[in-house]
Amino acid sequence: MRVKLRRFREGSFHTEEYSLEDVEGLTVLELLYRIREELDPSLSFRAMCRSSVCGTCTLKINGEHRLACNTRVEGEEILLEPPDVFPPLKDLVVSQDSIPDRLRKAKVWVVPGDREAGPAEVGRISRPRDCILCGVCDSVCPPLIEGKAFGGPLLFTRFYSVFDDPRDGRGEERLGDILPFNVQSCVHCGNCNLFCPKGCMPERWITLTESRLLRGGYISRKEEDFGFLGF
Ligand code: SF4
Ligand code: SF4
Ligand code: FES
Structure with missing residues (x-):
């Protein structure tokens, strides 16, 4: 699967691409943990409960706002972006102040x-x-x-x-x-x-x-x- 991440760094956005195998059935959050553990330890995103309770893992997933921990990965390509409206801080993390x-x-x-x-x-x-x-x-x-x-x-x-x-x-x-x-x-x-x-x-x-x-x-x-x- 091709994973595109719209990351915020030092005042501007850029898109990075990663390629991962055997991801069918994972949640988007599990996909992000795999990217961080296997490909890019610098990746920042926010999550805690992994079970739709804490409300911290909201992302724009293929253009729709959803919780990363209760959205399953499917298809050949996925685009992950920080949620709209909240100011971006780093990569996929936004300020919820x-x-x-x-x-x-x-x-x-x-x-x-x-x-x-x-x-x-x-x-x-x-x-x-x-x-x-x-x-x-x-x-x-x-x-x-x-x-x-x-x-x-x-x-x-x-x-x-x-x-x-x-x-x-x-x-x-x-x-x-x-x-x-x-x-x-x-x-x-x-x-x-x-x-x-x-x-x-x-x-x-x-x-x-x-x-x-x-x-x-x-x-x-x-x-x-x-x-x-x-x-
Ligand atoms: S979408 Fe809005 S109303 Fe629904 S749980 Fe999230 S913050 Fe609450
Ligand atoms: S304008 Fe905002 S608050 Fe009102 S219905 Fe639409 S999304 Fe909900
Ligand atoms: S990690 Fe808590 S709601 Fe997704």
């Missing part, structure tokens, strides 16, 4: 209130809570790709998992925290839903957050917004 920064600014952590909740109630936030902060959704989000001021699907997914948590004590106050992240910059293209490796459906939580902000009077309906037809 903006993720904790945004979560911190929007105060996305549970502050225990005085309520207890059973599994059924907590279950309603199981989808957004499955988010592993991999950044795939942000990397395929048109407003972020265009550099618009927008919190992004990752932030809104994690926000909703806290906002709708029955055990959280801050409730409606949280709408003020998320307001600066321009929920209405979402164009509802559905890319984030399509590519999220954990099935978190980010666009759903964006839509629900927008409707709560509208109801609370924090924002007004966009002029071009035709409700369910809005895009």
Whole structure:
């Protein structure tokens, strides 16, 4: 198999090619470890759990953003690139500093209130809570790709998992925290839903957050917004 790697070094990208035998059935992450162990010890990439849990191994694989550890190698040729949107640091590694920064600014952590909740109630936030902060959704989000001021699907997914948590004590106050992240910059293209490796459906939580902000009077309906037809 021919493996093309788009590597970032000293301020610019270049593409390197490697040839490997007997790789059918490996994951992309295993392929990268083989390149590093057998051909190029200088290769940098990021990974930890190898099992779709830590969210660190996001790459652009043949043009699609995916987790390297749960994508199988197939065909005669593969192109691996760092994910879009996040600033490149070295080879396939990007800076993910903006993720904790945004979560911190929007105060996305549970502050225990005085309520207890059973599994059924907590279950309603199981989808957004499955988010592993991999950044795939942000990397395929048109407003972020265009550099618009927008919190992004990752932030809104994690926000909703806290906002709708029955055990959280801050409730409606949280709408003020998320307001600066321009929920209405979402164009509802559905890319984030399509590519999220954990099935978190980010666009759903964006839509629900927008409707709560509208109801609370924090924002007004966009002029071009035709409700369910809005895009
Ligand atoms: S919502 Fe999905 S794609 Fe986005 S960061 Fe979370 S797990 Fe990754
Ligand atoms: S639906 Fe919204 S958040 Fe998701 S990728 Fe499209 S513009 Fe971005
Ligand atoms: S290595 Fe942890 S998600 Fe891929």
